[in-house]
Amino acid sequence: MKSSSSSVEEISLQQVDILNAADDAFGGVVVEMKEPMNSDLFDTLLRASISQWREQGKKGIWLKLPIELANLVEAAVKQGFWYHHAEPTYIMLAYWIPETVHTLPANASHTVGIGAFIMNSKREILVVQENNGRFKGSGLWKLPTGTVDVGEDICEAAIREVKEETGINAEFMELLAVRQSHKVSFGKSDLFFACMLRPLSFDIQKQDSEIAAAKWMPFEEYAAQPYMQKNEHFNYIAKICAAKIENDYTGFCALPATAASSRRRKSCLYFNNQEGLVVPSNISSE
Amino acid sequence: MKSSSSSVEEISLQQVDILNAADDAFGGVVVEMKEPMNSDLFDTLLRASISQWREQGKKGIWLKLPIELANLVEAAVKQGFWYHHAEPTYIMLAYWIPETVHTLPANASHTVGIGAFIMNSKREILVVQENNGRFKGSGLWKLPTGTVDVGEDICEAAIREVKEETGINAEFMELLAVRQSHKVSFGKSDLFFACMLRPLSFDIQKQDSEIAAAKWMPFEEYAAQPYMQKNEHFNYIAKICAAKIENDYTGFCALPATAASSRRRKSCLYFNNQEGLVVPSNISSE
Numbered sequence: 363m364k365s366s367s368s369s370v371e372e373i374s375l376q377q378v379d380i381l382n383a384a385d386d387a388f389g390g391v392v393v394e395m396k397e398p399m400n401s402d403l404f405d406t407l408l409r410a411s412i413s414q415w416r417e418q419g420k421k422g423i424w425l426k427l428p429i430e431l432a433n434l435v436e437a438a439v440k441q442g443f444w445y446h447h448a449e450p451t452y453i454m455l456a457y458w459i460p461e462t463v464h465t466l467p468a469n470a471s472h473t474v475g476i477g478a479f480i481m482n483s484k485r486e487i488l489v490v491q492e493n494n495g496r497f498k499g500s501g502l503w504k505l506p507t508g509t510v511d512v513g514e515d516i517c518e519a520a521i522r523e524v525k526e527e528t529g530i531n532a533e534f535m536e537l538l539a540v541r542q543s544h545k546v547s548f549g550k551s552d553l554f555f556a557c558m559l560r561p562l563s564f565d566i567q568k569q570d571s572e573i574a575a576a577k578w579m580p581f582e583e584y585a586a587q588p589y590m591q592k593n594e595h596f597n598y599i600a601k602i603c604a605a606k607i608e609n610d611y612t613g614f615c616a617l618p619a620t621a622a623s624s625r626r627r628k629s630c631l632y633f634n635n636q637e638g639l640v641v642p643s644n645i646s647s648e
Numbered sequence: 649m650k651s652s653s654s655s656v657e658e659i660s661l662q663q664v665d666i667l668n669a670a671d672d673a674f675g676g677v678v679v680e681m682k683e684p685m686n687s688d689l690f691d692t693l694l695r696a697s698i699s700q701w702r703e704q705g706k707k708g709i710w711l712k713l714p715i716e717l718a719n720l721v722e723a724a725v726k727q728g729f730w731y732h733h734a735e736p737t738y739i740m741l742a743y744w745i746p747e748t749v750h751t752l753p754a755n756a757s758h759t760v761g762i763g764a765f766i767m768n769s770k771r772e773i774l775v776v777q778e779n780n781g782r783f784k785g786s787g788l789w790k791l792p793t794g795t796v797d798v799g800e801d802i803c804e805a806a807i808r809e810v811k812e813e814t815g816i817n818a819e820f821m822e823l824l825a826v827r828q829s830h831k832v833s834f835g836k837s838d839l840f841f842a843c844m845l846r847p848l849s850f851d852i853q854k855q856d857s858e859i860a861a862a863k864w865m866p867f868e869e870y871a872a873q874p875y876m877q878k879n880e881h882f883n884y885i886a887k888i889c890a891a892k893i894e895n896d897y898t899g900f901c902a903l904p905a906t907a908a909s910s911r912r913r914k915s916c917l918y919f920n921n922q923e924g925l926v927v928p929s930n931i932s933s934e
Contacts (some may be wrong), residue, residue, distance in 0.1 A: 366929055371826045389912070390778070397817035429725055429731060432721050432722040432725035432726075433722045434725075435718050435721045435722065436718040436719045436721065436722070438718075439718035440718075444736045444737075445734035445735060445736055445737075445738070445739055446714060446716060447733065447734055447736070447834060448730070448732070448733055448738070448739055448740075449731060449733075449755065449835075450733035451730075451731075452730055452731070453731050453736075453739065454834065465780075467759075467795075467833055468759065468797070468798075469735065469756070469834075470755070470757060470758055470759050470833070470834075471754040471758070471759060471760055471795075471797065471798040472753065472756055472757070472758045472759070472796075472798075472839070473753075473756050473757060473758070474757055474758050474761050474837075474839070475776075478851065504745060509753075509754060509757075510757065510758075510837075511754070511757065512754075512758075512830075512835065512836060513755040513830045513831065513835075513836055513837060514837075515828060516828055537826070538919065539900065539915070539918060539919035540823070540826065540900065540918040540919075541915055541916070541917045541918070541919075542801060542915060542916050542918075543803055543915035544798075544799045544914045544915070545752055545799065545914075547756070548733060548755075548756075549735075549798065549799075550756040551760075551762070551796075551799060551800075553758070553839060571724055571765070572687055576810055577784035591750065593755075594905055595905060595915065595917050598903065598919065598925065598926070599917075600680040601925050602919055602920075602925065603892060605923055609922060610923045611923060612920055612922070613823065613900065613919075613920060614815060614826065614900075615897065617884065619880055621666070621880060621882055628829070628830050628831075629827055629828060629829035629830070629854055629881060630827070630828050631825055631881050631884055631885075632827070632828075633824065633826075633828045633884065633888055633889075633899075634825075634828040634897060634898055634899060636898070637852060637891055637896045637897060639884065639887050639888065639891060640884070647683055
């Protein structure tokens with residue numbers, strides 16, 4: 363016998379038996395698992411959830427599993443989820459309900475690095491030899507380089523890397539050039555930003571773990587190294603630096619967003635301010 | 649009773665009972681699982697393998713599991729592996745044997761996008777309204793924008809997006825500005841490249857799925873939109889475009905690596921060629 367109260371109960375039971383999910387802004391849902399769960403129970407709940415989301419016309423399903431819940435990965439994959447991205451502490455899986463090609467955003471595609479061109483008043487530039495990597499033991503003196511971390515401004519990364527590798531304090535002046543390369547780390551692409559910095563200190567204290575040697579070297583000697591001649595892009599970056607020394611080159615200065623316009627997120631714009639689009643006090647440049 | 653022949657047998661058995669691994673260039677090993685395996689057997693082999701790699705003084709262990717082998721993820725995590733990165737078809741786990749902080753490279757940190765500034769001879773620029781995203785329904789006319797795919801040159805992505813969204817054929821002229829933002833997608837950072845293109849065709853055929861409307865619009869009308877005034881970086885990009893129209897602005901041209909220097913990988917350098925560092929025939933610019 364069906365009564366209205368039992369119908370209500372059935373509905374509420376049905377509602378309990380799916381995973382907690384939040385709607386996203388694109389007609390999909392986000393499930394963030396936090397508490398430990400038996401993989402069989404998870405399998406059952408996930409199946410019921412997908413069924414309900416399908417009835418509701420949902421599109422993309424995001425499933426975030428912390429690494430502690432690695433026991434649930436297999437069940438999700440068996441139900442058709444794929445890996446979207448992973449970080450040390452979690453994996454994000456995705457599922458697309460409609461019968462169309464999915465329109466979910468792509469995972470991060472690029473690593474980002476910097477190289478720092480930094481010269482003292484004697485036209486000597488700061489150079490290093492590395493303990494690791496492709497130039498180890500080659501005798502090549504190169505600009506200090508490093509990786510830009512997630513959430514880190516390019517201009518700040520350049521200052522940090524110079525300080526870490528050589529102990530030199532410096533300030534950011536200009537973005538001189540950008541190089542994009544492909545298939546660098548794990549098939550991803552890479553963006554390398556050649557930056558000009560101005561030294562604020564001069565005594566080198568090299569970092570022992572990464573750096574075999576560091577010194578101030580006459581620019582001409584740096585640019586004359588055989589490898590600089592052989593590699594086209596190294597060669598052009600050296601030419602750009604030489605032009606910069608002679609005041610014959612204008613790169614991009616850095617304009618951080620002011621507090622008023624950066625409510626959504628922190629950001630920084632790099633552009634050529636030669637014609638004075640912005641008054642100099644607002645920007646990080648000469 | 650120990651005989652030399654049984655010792656040899658024991659050693660050879662021991663060698664068989666670890667996972668196939670290749671040495672990497674940094675004192676570590678890479679395991680790429682391909683064939684299905686029971687998770688208990690995998691657990692046993694992985695344990696024996698780590699033990700042997702530890703004795704050999706190995707450092708970082710990379711473990712690549714195709715999504716078909718999702719059943720092995722939990723066993724690896726239980727033995728101390730963490731997630732390094734994942735793509736739709738696989739997950740890469742990592743493990744660090746030494747008692748030191750690991751020096752494994754970071755996962756990709758940035759998404760990359762482009763915006764295309766493209767003007768006809770009547771000083772009208774190509775603008776669109778989008779079907780999705782933060783400006784949907786706002787009435788804002790904006791530059792065509794899009795995502796740079798892994799392995800795709802920024803200058804090629806700008807041409808492709810303009811073609812896809814509006815049907816217009818165009819050629820790359822200059823990189824006008826770069827904006828870096830943080831916490832954009834899944835906590836990652838984003839690099840946005842404002843590019844100037846030259847139109848090679850003029851009849852608009854808009855893409856229906858992503859684009860609500862597309863047209864040629866007088867530049868002054870575009871720049872006078874309230875949002876352009878309110879958002880500092882949009883405002884500066886509009887100012888940069890205005891300066892470019894008046895020939896008062898120099899961005900970065902694109903110099904692809906020549907075949908001789910690109911043996912390692914494809915790459916493209918963007919820099920200011922105003923002073924003629926490179927003869928114009930070699931570069932993608934005016």
